[in-house]
Amino acid sequence: MRKEKLSALIADNCPLVCETYRNIASKITKKTSNFSFNIDITYNCNGAYDIIKRTIEKETKLDFVVLDLKLKPSSNRKILSGEDLGFLIRKLLPNTKIIVVTDCNDNYRIHNVIKSLNPESFLTKSDLTSDEFKNAIKNVANNIPYYSKTVLKLLRKEVSSSFIIDTIDRQILYELSIGSKMKDMPNYIPLSAASIEKRKRHLKKVFNVKDKGDRELILVAKEKGYI
Structure with missing residues (x-):
């Protein structure tokens, strides 16, 4: 059976982490999945913006973005983090699915990102294993939201304020x-x-x-x- 070709962007400030994500995604496609990935990698907001811009100009698609919240800001100071990139993707590429991966475990911060960005998947690095990452990709590819256990635990807790940091x-x-x-x-x-x-x-x-x-x-x- 011919596999569906999906395009993905991995944006994390650590090159080793990016390569690890790409290798895991590649292993998924070699086995049971009915899709395969064409993957771009970037380590900062400038690089991510260039890929988003290229996608729009060439009228192609970007199916997935794996997004670290702590990315180096763009040189023009207009895109300060992975969250800002997420907003940009939601605006310019509304069909792109976002998988947020972060080392943040602050209750208020997690709630804020969920409310403002509504990612298809949200993983904390403290939960992250190769199996966890595979599960996130497989679920999101099948239009099933996937949050890691720490995120789910934090979402069950009350937050003291509904104010969103924009x-x-x-x-x-x-x-x-x-x-x-x-x-x-x-x-x-x-x-x-x-x-x-x-x-x-x-x-x-x-x-x-x-x-x-x-x-x-x-x-x-x-x-x-x-x-």
Whole structure:
């Protein structure tokens, strides 16, 4: 029986991890599956954007994206993470299925990604084995959502706030983390300085940060995987 050819993008900042994912996916297609993969690999947001752009320009398809949340930001500061790439994929390639793989195990962060991105599969690296990765691919290929056990456990827990950290919020956190001054932020973020300051105050409230400065906010945001 002829196998269906599927295209996939693996985006993770570690080359070894990317090669491991590709090898596992290749082993799936050699055995029982009725599909095979043509796989691209990238280690940062710039590379991923180039592949997305090429897919659109050539009017081809991108069936799967395996996406790490912690990717190196794009050089123009417009795509700051794997989550931003996910938003872009949802907008430009709505039929592409997203498998999120992350080392983050923060309850609020997991809920936030589910609400904002709604990936077809969500795996934590603490759960990740070759069998777990195979199961995710097989299920998603058959239109069955697949979440790893840690994600499912966290989803059962209540979160203290329904506030979603959006792209603008993450841009503010990123600019703070690299030492940008508030007066300069409107050059990179499409808001006035007053609106950015208001958002920053709200972020401190959401993260329960009491410090008047920004250091504690940056540390908490990094701990929760937003930077």
